[in-house]
Amino acid sequence: MKFMLDTVNLDKIRYYQSILPLAGVTSNPSIIKKEGKIDFYAHLKKIKEIIGSADLHVQVVGKLQEEIEKDAQDIVDHLGKETFIKIPVNEEGLAAIKSLKSKEFKVTATAIYTEFQAYLAIAAGADYLAPYYNRMENLNINAADVIYAMAEEIKRSSSPTEILAASFKNVNQVNQACRNGAQAITASPDIFEQALTMPAIQKAVTDFHDDWRETFATEKIYEL
Numbered sequence: 001m002k003f004m005l006d007t008v009n010l011d012k013i014r015y016y017q018s019i020l021p022l023a024g025v026t027s028n029p030s031i032i033k034k035e036g037k038i039d040f041y042a043h044l045k046k047i048k049e050i051i052g053s054a055d056l057h058v059q060v061v062g063k064l065q066e067e068i069e070k071d072a073q074d075i076v077d078h079l080g081k082e083t084f085i086k087i088p089v090n091e092e093g094l095a096a097i098k099s100l101k102s103k104e105f106k107v108t109a110t111a112i113y114t115e116f117q118a119y120l121a122i123a124a125g126a127d128y129l130a131p132y133y134n135r136m137e138n139l140n141i142n143a144a145d146v147i148y149a150m151a152e153e154i155k156r157s158s159s160p161t162e163i164l165a166a167s168f169k170n171v172n173q174v175n176q177a178c179r180n181g182a183q184a185i186t187a188s189p190d191i192f193e194q195a196l197t198m199p200a201i202q203k204a205v206t207d208f209h210d211d212w213r214e215t216f217a218t219e220k221i222y223e224l
C-alpha cells in the first residue's frame, strides 16, 4: 500500500513525513483554499523539499481541454516533469488526459464517482485513478464495489494504472478501499491521527509500561 497526505499544510506534512511511510502529497484547489492565498509555487516547492522523492499531485483549474493542458504545462515547468497532474474525468478532462499521456505527462485522473469514468481513464493511460470514497457514499453509490470493479479492470487489462482512493471521512472507509483493491490511498492528517491515537492502543502501551516498571523498577529496558 502507498499512503499519501491530502493536505498542503506545511506543519502537518512535516509532522507526518517523520511518522508515516509517506508515498506522496495530494492537493486540489479546495485543499489549497484552506491555507489562504498562498504563494502557490513557492509553497509547493517547500512541500517538495519536505517530502524529498515522494510524489506530488497537483490539480489543474482550467475547464477546457486547452486550458487544462496549459495548466499542466505550467505546473511541470515550475515543479518538474515528475509531478502528477490531477485532472477531473469529464469530457474535456478525458481529452486532456489522452493528449497529455501521449506527451509523457504523469496523470492522476480524479473526481471519479463511477466505474465507467475509471474504465475510460484506464484506457486513456492515466497513471492513477482517484475515486472519491465518501462523496460516493453520500450519493448512495457503493464505493467499495466501484473500487473492486476498477481493480478487476486493471487486472483484466494488465494496465499499469493504480487506484489512489481519496475523500475519506473515517478509517473504516480507508480499510474498505484497501480491501477492495486500492493500491494507494490519500487521506487528511486527521484520518491518520484517528487511526493511531485510538484509546485502546494507548491503554495497551500504558499497561505494558506499568507492568515493566512494577517488575524491574525501571522505566526503560536500557536502564536495567
Ligand SMILES: O=C[C@H](O)COP(=O)(O)O
Binding pocket: 006, 027, 028, 030, 110, 132, 134, 135, 166, 167, 168
Ligand atoms: O481531491 C480529492 C479529495 O480527496 C476529495 O476529498 P473531500 O471529499 O474530502 O473533499
